[in-house]
Amino acid sequence: MLVVGLSGGIAAGKSTATRQLIGLGIPVIDCDRVAHDTACKGAWGYRRIVAAFGPGILTETGDIDRARLGQLVFADAAARRRLNKATHAPVAVELLRQLLGHWLCFRRLVVIDMPLLFETGTYKLASSNVVVACRPELQLQRVMLRDSCSAADAKARIAAQMPLERKMQLADVVLENDSSLEQLQEQVLELVATLRKKSQSMKHWLLSPAGVAAGLLGVVLLGRAAWQSVR
Structure with a gap:
């Protein structure tokens, strides 16, 4: 299974690329959705977040x-690290569970859409990593427009992430989103054609780091189910 990591800077166009990938029939694991679901009331991630920040962050x-x-972590780097520490494990387990499902279904190509792909080290699971990028001044304008915020607030939100230049250095492929939507779409089409060709090799299904990790998780889960069945 060829596993591809997808990331990018805030407002650089990653979500636009993701929607196109889904439209082209590429399975995408949305880690924002995973993080949201694991933080729902009663979930493991929810309990870890409440333990880290206290009941004051709860609604009635x-x-x-x-x-x-969100306001707390944007304004405080220490709080941001505390949140990441609380959520990384639940997100990682759910990510591996979904990868296992795709692996068992003999998917040849899966994309992990993850804003913190490089910050968390998850990029090491992927066979290839893609970053959607744009010029810094354009990114600032897009954040201000998207979030209806001041330049100072937009700069703070950009600064809360790993520098886009560093992500580009770590990536195998960079999609430049400095121009029109059509230009980005053409790059995505070229990327998909390349990835589909690459994924035809059976070794990616068997031996990719994510495939091996998913397989090991499957063994653990099956072993646990077998043990519970005889208890």
Whole structure:
């Protein structure tokens, strides 16, 4: 299974590329959705977040006040590290579970859409990593427009992430989103054609790091199910 990591800077166009990949029939694991689901009330991630920040971040109904939590972590690097520490393990387990499902279904190509792909080291699971990038001044304008915020707030949100230049250095492929939507779409089409050709090799299904990790997780889960069945 050829596993491809996809990341990018805030407002650089990663979500646009992801939607096109899905439209082309490429399986995509949305790690933002995974993080959201694992932080729902009662979930493992929820309990870890509440333990890290206290009940003050909860709404009256007991759900996590995501807007308040977001304000906390954007303004405080230490709080951001605390949140990442609380959520990384639940997200990683769910990511591997979904990879296992694709592996068992003999998928030849799967994309991991993850904003913190490089920060968390998840890029090491992938056979290839892609970054969607744009010029710094254009990124600033897009953040201000998208979030209806000041230049200072936009710069703070950009600074909260790993520098885009560093992500580009770590990536195998960079999609430049400095021009029109059509230009980005053409790059995505070329990328998909290359990845599909590469994924035809059976060794990617058997021996990719993510495939091996998913397989090992499958062995653990099957062993656990067998043990519980005889208890």
